[in-house]
Amino acid sequence: MSTLPFLVAVDWGTSSFRLWLMSADGTVLAEHRSHEGMSEVAASGFETVLESHLSALSVPEQIPVVICGMAGSRQGWVEAGYLDTPADIATIGENATLVPGTAREIIIVPGLAVRSLNEPDVMRGEETQLLGAYFDMPDGARYCMPGTHSKWVTMEGSVVTGFETFMTGELFSAVTGKTIVAYSTGGEGPVDARDPAFASGVRDGWTRPELTTHHLFSIRAGQLLHDTRQEENRARLSGLLIGAELAGAGLRGDEEIGLVASGALQRLYHAALSECGAQIRDIDADVAVQRGLMEAWRSHSAKTGDRKRA
CATH class of the missing domain: 3.30.420.310 (2-keto-3-deoxy-galactonokinase, C-terminal domain)
Structure with missing residues (x-):
């Protein structure tokens, strides 16, 4: 088990902030959680809030950050856009958005969208959780992701063919x-x-x-x-x-x-x-998002040529 910091993984939602300092093998070395969601950080700013948590953990500046969730929304830090379904969930890291003007490398993964005129739908944050869940259940066709807005996702292999949100x-x-x-x-x-x-x-x-x-x-x-x-x-x-x-x-x-x-x-x-x-395969949501963020970073690094970290 490695104890050297490799990546900061962040799930930044509307009302919550979750950060994990991770080693290269996916071990969680440290964790910070708070209620500093997107709706709470407008005044202080996203970078200020993030750096306050990183400073508390003494995370070196060369350690990169990968973020999913509402920080990538239109009202968030930097809009990360959406991948249209059908979409290969394994490509979210390759399509991540780089946050400009920061000392450390910070990327935000995109959400997914169903661009139907009659039943449009979007997800942001769950796509990263889904990527981690896919590695746990690669033969799965349907996933239920409960929450304030529950998602039901249909997949063929790693391709999301569609999803529906229920409030x-x-x-x-x-x-x-x-x-x-x-x-x-x-x-x-x-x-x-x-x-x-x-x-x-x-x-x-x-x-x-x-x-x-x-x-x-x-x-x-x-x-x-x-x-x-x-x-x-x-x-x-x-x-x-x-x-x-x-x-x-x-x-x-x-x-x-x-x-x-x-x-x-x-x-x-x-x-x-x-x-x-129903026949149920339980997949821990926290573990899924941690793995999804790590896998997203690895595919981003491979695409951008950072072979040392990939």
Whole structure:
């Protein structure tokens, strides 16, 4: 196991910042996380925030940085653009954008886009996670990537042939915070993936997605008429929304799915997919993005001629 720093890998989202100092063999030597997402750094600036973390870790200036996520958006540090699907996920590093005017070499990988007129879609950050997941499951055809905006991706080999985004996490937050159902759920709060109310919600959302808005109101009615508990109501709500997502993604009960997730979301989606009969390959989301960033840097280095680092 190497202990020499080789690369700084960064996943920079809208509301979060995650940085890993990595050796050449992919070992994580140090890690920094914060809430300094894209929306929080406009005043201080991206480079200032990044360098503050690198300084805290005493990272030498010759160590390069590879970034994925919203730092490459139009409102981010430097716009990194999109690769149109179908797209070979292995080429994101070759198409990375160099951040100009910095002392150290910093690149930002592009996102992916579906340029359909009727159902356009984009992802930024998940493509790097997907690259790492692909190496873990190279024979996979479908991947589920839960989050505030969940992604369902179809692949042929390393080529992304299409994907769809579902606003499941954001809807859960909105319904528990801004609608009449909030009185019955007590706000967001944790959801127990083992709660029978979650499983029943998944089944109802998956098998009858057209009734989702009716089922949402029934949560409120259930509390008024049957005094159902807030924890139970939150679990059912989460199950309904995830089940409707699975229906929208066209999940078949006997299908193999690569589940790229960590923590509470991994537990919820694993339970939901199991409830629907899917065969699940669990892939740790943090490990996937770390490997994806490393692989993106290696392909960028190979293209630009930095053979020593490639």
